[in-house]
Amino acid sequence: MSGQQITFYTAAYSPFSERVRLALDEAGAKYTVHEFDKGRTKPEWYYKINPLGKIPAITYGGPEVPSDQPSPESAKLFESLPLLEFIAEIYPDAHLLPSDPVLRTKARTFIQLYVNYVHDPFKGAFFLGSPAEPILQAIEKLQQALAPTGFAVGQFSIADIAVAPFVMRMMLFLKTGLGAYSNEEGQKMRDAIGSEKFARFRQYIQDLHERPSIKNHWDEALQIELWKNHPGFQRKAAKQPVAA
Ligand SMILES: N[C@@H](CCC(=O)N[C@@H](CS)C(=O)NCC(=O)O)C(=O)O
Structure with missing residues (x-):
């Protein structure tokens, strides 16, 4: 189980983001959610997390900080499919990727x-x-x-x-x-x-x-x-x- 903080940037309508939420929940991960409204332009600070301005993204590791003030020390990860692979890797016990x-x-x-x-x-x-x-x-x-x-x-x-x-x-x-x-x-x-x-x-x-x-x-x-x-x-x- 990962001991690092995870902050998850998402919106309820977003199927790409739901992929990541599902993986985190399947893994039993503890994570903080930052929810955006549909159709809102992303605030400037979010581009430090995902330069594309899209959701989903996560910050991983670094100190616990407010979700709208990402720490320079955390890893900034985005694109839903690599995020699924990442979650499968850091939570191997969840078997999200078959071992065969x-x-x-x-x-x-x-x-x-x-x-x-x-x-x-x-x-x-x-x-x-x-x-x-x-x-x-x-x-x-x-x-x-x-x-x-x-x-x-x-x-x-x-x-x-x-x-x-x-x-x-x-x-x-x-x-x-x-x-x-x-x-x-x-x-x-x-x-x-x-x-x-x-x-x-x-x-x-x-x-x-x-x-x-x-x-x-x-x-x-x-x-x-x-x-x-x-x-x-x-x-x-x-x-x-x-x-x-
Ligand atoms: N290829 C990206 C697609 C992400 C994506 O398009 N997200 C949509 C929400 S479902 C988004 O952020 N749209 C807002 C925008 O394009 O500004 C992924 O797999 O994460």
């Missing part, structure tokens, strides 16, 4: 599948109103990579942590009609994902929801509230016929 090299590689491959083949079609269909077919094909590929039962590689790992915040939001957006897609494309996605073909993917989503680190934190109503006014989603409303 084959499973470990499969976990990393699953993450790359999401990053390289699923994320853009997800953004396309939900935020740009692109056709549904590419995201359905991408989910099929992701599904094929899942272990026959259990989590992505069987045991829970950083693969699930990296993907869960995105696929869970995707399913929530679809269920609640949030997104830039047309009614027809929305129905197409709902019908496809609800069909027998995607049974393994649906089971995976259900298993993620039941994982305590996710279950204890996932708040559907809050997510809807935080996302419903997303500028990408507004396009859907603009496309609908305006009543005379």
